[in-house]
Amino acid sequence: MAVAEFDIPEMKDDIEIPKLREGVMSHIKSFPAPKPVQDFMGYPYELGEDWKERAIDKMGDLLGKYRSLKVFLDACVHCGACTDKCHYYLGTSDPKNMPVARQDLMRQVYRRYFTTAGKLFPKLVGAKDLTKEILDDWYSYYHQCSECRRCSVYCPYGIDTAEITMAGREILNHVGMGQKYSNEILGKVQKIGNNLGLPGPALIDTLEGLEEDIEADTGVPVKMPIDVKGAEVLLITPSADFFSEPHVESLIGYAKVFHAAGINWTLSTHAAEAGNFGLFNGNYETMRKVAMRIRDAALELGVKRIVVGECGHAWRVAYSFWNTLTGIGYGGNDPFSIELQKQLDPTYPQPQHICELTNDLIKSGKIKVDPSMNDDLVVTYHDSCNVARASRMGTEPGGQFTIPRELIKSVVNNFHNMADDTIYEATFCCGGGGGVLTDDLMEVRVKGALPRATALNNVVKEYQVNFMATICAICKAQFTKVLPKYGFDMSMVGGVHQLVSKAIKLD
Amino acid sequence: MSTVTMIYAGMFYIATFLLVAGLVYKIFDYSRTPAPLVIPTTPAPTTRTGVVYRMAKEVVVFESLFKSNKWIWVFGWLFHFGLLLVLARHLRYFTQPVWFWVDIVQPFGKYASIMMVVGLAGLLARRFVVDRVRYISTPSDYLMLVLLIAIGVSGMLMTFVAHTDIISLKEFFMGLMYLDIQPLPQDPILMVHLALVASLMVIFPISKLLHAPGLFFSPTRNQVDNPREHRHVAAWAARLDQNN
Numbered sequence: 001m002a003v004a005e006f007d008i009p010e011m012k013d014d015i016e017i018p019k020l021r022e023g024v025m026s027h028i029k030s031f032p033a034p035k036p037v038q039d040f041m042g043y044p045y046e047l048g049e050d051w052k053e054r055a056i057d058k059m060g061d062l063l064g065k066y067r068s069l070k071v072f073l074d075a076c077v078h079c080g081a082c083t084d085k086c087h088y089y090l091g092t093s094d095p096k097n098m099p100v101a102r103q104d105l106m107r108q109v110y111r112r113y114f115t116t117a118g119k120l121f122p123k124l125v126g127a128k129d130l131t132k133e134i135l136d137d138w139y140s141y142y143h144q145c146s147e148c149r150r151c152s153v154y155c156p157y158g159i160d161t162a163e164i165t166m167a168g169r170e171i172l173n174h175v176g177m178g179q180k181y182s183n184e185i186l187g188k189v190q191k192i193g194n195n196l197g198l199p200g201p202a203l204i205d206t207l208e209g210l211e212e213d214i215e216a217d218t219g220v221p222v223k224m225p226i227d228v229k230g231a232e233v234l235l236i237t238p239s240a241d242f243f244s245e246p247h248v249e250s251l252i253g254y255a256k257v258f259h260a261a262g263i264n265w266t267l268s269t270h271a272a273e274a275g276n277f278g279l280f281n282g283n284y285e286t287m288r289k290v291a292m293r294i295r296d297a298a299l300e301l302g303v304k305r306i307v308v309g310e311c312g313h314a315w316r317v318a319y320s321f322w323n324t325l326t327g328i329g330y331g332g333n334d335p336f337s338i339e340l341q342k343q344l345d346p347t348y349p350q351p352q353h354i355c356e357l358t359n360d361l362i363k364s365g366k367i368k369v370d371p372s373m374n375d376d377l378v379v380t381y382h383d384s385c386n387v388a389r390a391s392r393m394g395t396e397p398g399g400q401f402t403i404p405r406e407l408i409k410s411v412v413n414n415f416h417n418m419a420d421d422t423i424y425e426a427t428f429c430c431g432g433g434g435g436v437l438t439d440d441l442m443e444v445r446v447k448g449a450l451p452r453a454t455a456l457n458n459v460v461k462e463y464q465v466n467f468m469a470t471i472c473a474i475c476k477a478q479f480t481k482v483l484p485k486y487g488f489d490m491s492m493v494g495g496v497h498q499l500v501s502k503a504i505k506l507d
Numbered sequence: 508m509s510t511v512t513m514i515y516a517g518m519f520y521i522a523t524f525l526l527v528a529g530l531v532y533k534i535f536d537y538s539r540t541p542a543p544l545v546i547p548t549t550p551a552p553t554t555r556t557g558v559v560y561r562m563a564k565e566v567v568v569f570e571s572l573f574k575s576n577k578w579i580w581v582f583g584w585l586f587h588f589g590l591l592l593v594l595a596r597h598l599r600y601f602t603q604p605v606w607f608w609v610d611i612v613q614p615f616g617k618y619a620s621i622m623m624v625v626g627l628a629g630l631l632a633r634r635f636v637v638d639r640v641r642y643i644s645t646p647s648d649y650l651m652l653v654l655l656i657a658i659g660v661s662g663m664l665m666t667f668v669a670h671t672d673i674i675s676l677k678e679f680f681m682g683l684m685y686l687d688i689q690p691l692p693q694d695p696i697l698m699v700h701l702a703l704v705a706s707l708m709v710i711f712p713i714s715k716l717l718h719a720p721g722l723f724f725s726p727t728r729n730q731v732d733n734p735r736e737h738r739h740v741a742a743w744a745a746r747l748d749q750n751n
Contacts, residue, residue, distance in 0.1 A: 020638050065743060067540040068726045074533075075721030078648050079583065080633065080640035081575040095642045104643065116713045117647075125714075126645035149727075152548045154575035156565070156583075157718055158727035160548065284543060288747060320545045320734045324744070332738035336748040349735050389548055392732055397550035397557075425550060 006443040008485050009091055013458075015422070015451045017084040018093035025094035029136075030143040031440045033178035040187045041286070044176035051175040052130055056113050058174045059106075059167070063114065065284075068163040073110045075157045076100060082151040082161075087428045088144050091447035096141050099151035099161040105137050106164050139177050142168040144444050147280060147434035148385035153425050162434070166282025169435075173281060181438035182277045189290055194239035194273035203272055206242050214252055220506040222259040224251075224267065229301050231266035233258065236274045236294055236318070236351075237309025238473035246494040247476055250310050253497025256504050257358050260367040265307075271297035274314035275473065279321075280435035288325045291317060295326040295340060304345040307352050310495045312384035312472030313433065318351045319391040355471060356393050358500055359407040368505040374412040377467040379499065380459050381408055381417070382452065382479075383427035384472035398424075404496055408469055411503035416463040422455035430470075432478025446482045453486040460488075469496045512679070512691045515701060519683055522708040529712025530720065537724040541741035551732035558731055565728060578633065586626030586655075592619035593662070600677045601684065617666055624659040627652055647714070654703060654710075661700035671697045 038045035048054070063070050082099040084090070089097040096102060104126070111118030111127035118127030128134065147162035172178065188197040198206075207224040214222045225231065235258075241251040258265045271293040278287025298306055306328055308318045323329025327337035329350055344350050361367045381404060393399040401424045409415050422428050431448030459465040470476060470493065479493040552558045564570040569587075572580045596616025599605045631652040634644045665671045672692040682689035691698075710716065723729065731737075740748070 017639075020642055022642075064540060065543065065741075067537060067542040067724060068546060070540050071537055071721045071724045071726075075715070075718040075725070077715045077718050078640070078643050078645070079572070079579050079630075080637060080643065081572055081579055083639035083643065085575070095639065098639060098643065100643050117710075121647075123646065124650070125647045149548060152727050154571055156569055156572040156575070157722045158548055158565075158571065158725040160546065160727050163546070284744060285747070288744075323734050323738050324544060324740055327738065327748075329735045329738060331736050334738075334745075334748065337738055351735070390546070392549055392551075392553075395553075397553060397732065400549065425548075 006446070009447055009450045011450065011454050011457055011486055015090060015454050018090065020095045021093040022095055025092045025097060025144060025444070026137070026140060028140050028144060028441065028444055030139075030438065031180040033180045033183040037180065037183045037187055038173075038176065038178050040191075041173070041178065041183055043173045043178055043183075045178070046176045048176065051135075054175050055130055055135070055171050058171045059110065060114070062167050062170065063110075066163065066167070068160065069167050072103070072157075072159040072163055073107050076103060076107065076159055079156065081154050081156060082159075085151050085154050086161075087148075087150070087431060087451045088146075088444065088448045091431070091450035092144075092444075096137070097144055099155075102141055102145055102161055103159065103164045105134065105141055106168055109134065135172070135175070135177065138168050139172055142172065143179060143436065143441060145434060146385070146429045146431065146436050146448065148429035149389040150385065150426070150429065153389060163282075165434070166280070169280070170282040173283070179435065181440070182280050182435040185275075185277050186281070186286060186290065189273050189275070189277070189293075193270050193293065195275050195277070196239040196243060198239060198242065198272065200269035203242060203269055207267070210248070210252065210255075214255065218506055220259070222255050222506065224255050225265060226267040227269055227301070228264075228266035231264050231301060231303055233263055233265040233305045233307050234271075234294075234298055234301055234303040235265055235267055235307050235309060235354075236271055236314075237267070238275050238311040238314060239273045240473040240477060241309055242272070244473075244477060246480065246491070246498060247310075247473055249501060250495030250497035253495065253499075253501030253504070254309060254354055256501055256506060257354075257361065257367060257497070260504055260506055261361050266301060266303070268297035268301060270300070274308055274311045274318065276314060276317045277435060279313055279317050287317065287321065291322055291325045294322070295328060298328065299340060299343070302343065304343065305348050305352065306344070306350055307354055307357055309354050310471040310473065310497060312386040312474060314473075315353060315471075316386035316390040319353070322351060353393050353403075355404050355407050355496060358497070359403050359410070362407070362410050369411050369500070369503040370505060371411050371413050371503055373503045374499055375414070377412060377499070378414040378416065378463055378465045379408060379412045379467045379469055380415070380456065380465045381405060381423075381496075382430070382468050382470040382475060383423050384470055384475050385427060385429045385433055387471060388427045389425055404471055408496055408499060411499045416459050416465055418455040418459050422451065428452045428455065430472070430475040430478040431482065433472075433474050437474050437478055445478060446485050449478070449482045449486070453483060453488070456483075456488070457486070466492055467499075468493050469499060470494075471496050508688065509690060509693070511693055511698070512688065515679075515691050515698070516683060516688045518702070518705045522705040526708040526711055533712055533717060534720050537720065541743060542726040542730070543741035543744045545730055545732075545734040545739050546726050547730040547732050548727040549732055551730070553732050555731055558729060562723070562729060565722060578629070582626045582629030582633070584626070585622045586630065589619040589621070589623030589626060592616045593623055593659075600673070600680045603681060620659055620663045620666065624656060624663065627656045627659065631656070651710075651714070651716075654707060658700060658703045658707065661696055661703065664696050665694075665700065669696060
């Protein structure tokens with residue numbers, strides 16, 4: 001199936017708020033999940049006669065389970081604060097890509113079936129019966145949201161459109177309208193152990209090849225151990241790190257860090273994936289099942305620490321949800337949590353981000369680096385949305401901004417931030433997060449990258465920046481694909497540990 | 508006792524009942540609905556005290572809105588702060604003797620009504636002028652602002668233009684509170700003002716005015732950022748652990 005041609009938006013000097021152009025993105029339809037994919041997930045693959053009842057029942061079920069959904073659907077006053085905050089609105093000018101309008105796609109149905117005002121005066125409060133047209137709108141526009149939470153920063157009530165998008169996708173799955181991309185990946189990770197569907201032997205082969213490459217390159221026998229029982233650290237990293245460029249450069253960086261610090265570490269074939277697309281679909285049980293692989297691997301291998309590689313949404317799930325879902329963390333007093341807690345080393349945060357680990361090692365002098373090795377680069381840093389707005393590093397709020405920057409500045413000499421309103425908590429999503437990183441959504445991805453591309457272009461012009469570092473597998477894959485459409489070289493995107501890899505001193 | 512007095516007395520009893528019962532139900536419903544995952548919008552406070560401070564900034568100075576859009580913030584804050592002073596001033600109709608701080612607020616409350624109406628007018632204008640806000644506005648969004656403006660303007664008419672008999676008015680409301688109904692002064696502006704206020708009270712728990720209690724239950728704002736140190740599990744989710 002060919003994807004239609006579309007115009008690349010024009011990059012202006014500044015990020016501009018476009019005038020509304022209604023319906024310009026309504027043709028977007030991500031490929032639907034076929035029968036075998038939906039069967040595995042336990043969802044129907046086509047609309048049954050009772051789809052409407054199923055949808056409303058599911059909405060009721062979610063409203064009872066998630067306070068976020070209930071409060072967010074009630075609290076919005078249509079003030080308009082979020083209307084110019086979404087990168088997809090800024091890049092497409094379709095009003096249904098304004099956060100509030102995206103929420104209203106569900107809110108109109110919520111009001112009709114679950115509120116007094118909507119039952120009595122539907123027209124007055126904008127309540128509507130659920131129809132196939134509305135369902136199609138959900139399918140289209142809930143796959144034009146990357147669940148990046150930028151709108152939630154600016155909402156006076158903290159309404160997070162990601163929560164609504166997740167609920168929307170969950171309901172769509174329950175009526176038989178799943179998305180091929182995300183659901184296929186959720187199948188692969190559960191059946192094979194990673195999102196790319198790499199079987200264990202292929203993975204082991206790849207790692208051996210990388211070991212040879214590093215040794216040829218540096219003369220040092222840096223290892224990439226896998227399934228080693230009794231290792232101190234279990235590294236959980238996105239599977240893209242094993243195969244994709246530029247991701248693999250960061251994997252090499254992690255291996256060099258462990259080698260230089262003398263830390264005994266291992267990967268796991270069973271849990272060769274940090275990513276957890278259960279987050280994107282808003283299904284707690286799926287997200288839990290996918291996360292449980294890491295607990296299983298940790299118990300099986302008897303590791304004392306769990307460290308997470310460069311992946312944005314994975315870090316959100318790891319940092320914010322692993323303790324809840326799988327007991328990886330502290331403070332649990334139930335048998336399920338205690339079983340793992342007594343195995344983990346309490347002197348380290350669990351889980352720990354690879355940037356926290358490397359930054360501590362450099363600051364304490366346990367590994368040595370030479371930043372002049374990166375003197376060919378002028379570097380900027382893209383805060384990945386899930387790291388920025390849904391997680392933390394270190395002990396202080398905002399550590400997710402300062403620690404990666406500290407780390408970069410210790411391994412490079414030339415660093416410049418992009419404009420203030422495009423970094424830290426105000427960062428713009430790469431345009432490919434949240435289950436959108438698929439070729440059938442290329443138009444959404446390219447247009448959604450416009451704000452980030454504009455901000456990048458400004459530091460390229462002003463400071464001759466030639467490298468944008470980031471700590472997310474999706475950001476890396478997305479940028480290498482879409483930044484060339486805006487005239488940038490794809491090799492100017494890479495991981496923070498790609499920079500570490502060049503600067504680190506190996507003995 | 509005149510029919511009008513009986514109608515207004517009944518109206519306020521019913522409106523008060525619906526307001527209180529509706530809000531109590533909503534607050535109960537929000538509090539019994541679990542928040543299964545830790546989802547504060549970060550950077551977020553790492554302590555409960557920090558969360559109280561974050562919430563206080565949201566409630567008092569509308570911090571997030573300030574980051575977001577200065578026009579909405581100016582109009583929104585003028586309206587809400589004006590309304591607060593105006594409401595405080597109105598306590599003198601419900602207290603005997605009048606609390607000392609209500610007397611202090613009284614003169615400010617009079618002029619706060621101007622802030623309130625100016626803010627509301629600004630918010631209404633945005634619904635017409637800004638294409639993005641026009642697109643998302645439903646009829647009830649306009650009507651809500653018109654209702655509040657009408658309440659403000661009718662009140663200001665009585666404060667600044669045609670005074671009403673506030674002695675009798677106070678007797679009416681004190682009578683309502685002590686179940687000893689007294690006659691309502693039959694001033695048309697007052698009757699309009701009171702009828703609009705009663706309708707606002709009825710609408711409150713079934714409308715977007717739920718943003719008031721909603722803010723306090725918003726998980727992105729009221730949660731502590733400490734998921735690595737504390738295990739957070741909702742009751743329905745904890746049952747999943749037992750199957751392992």
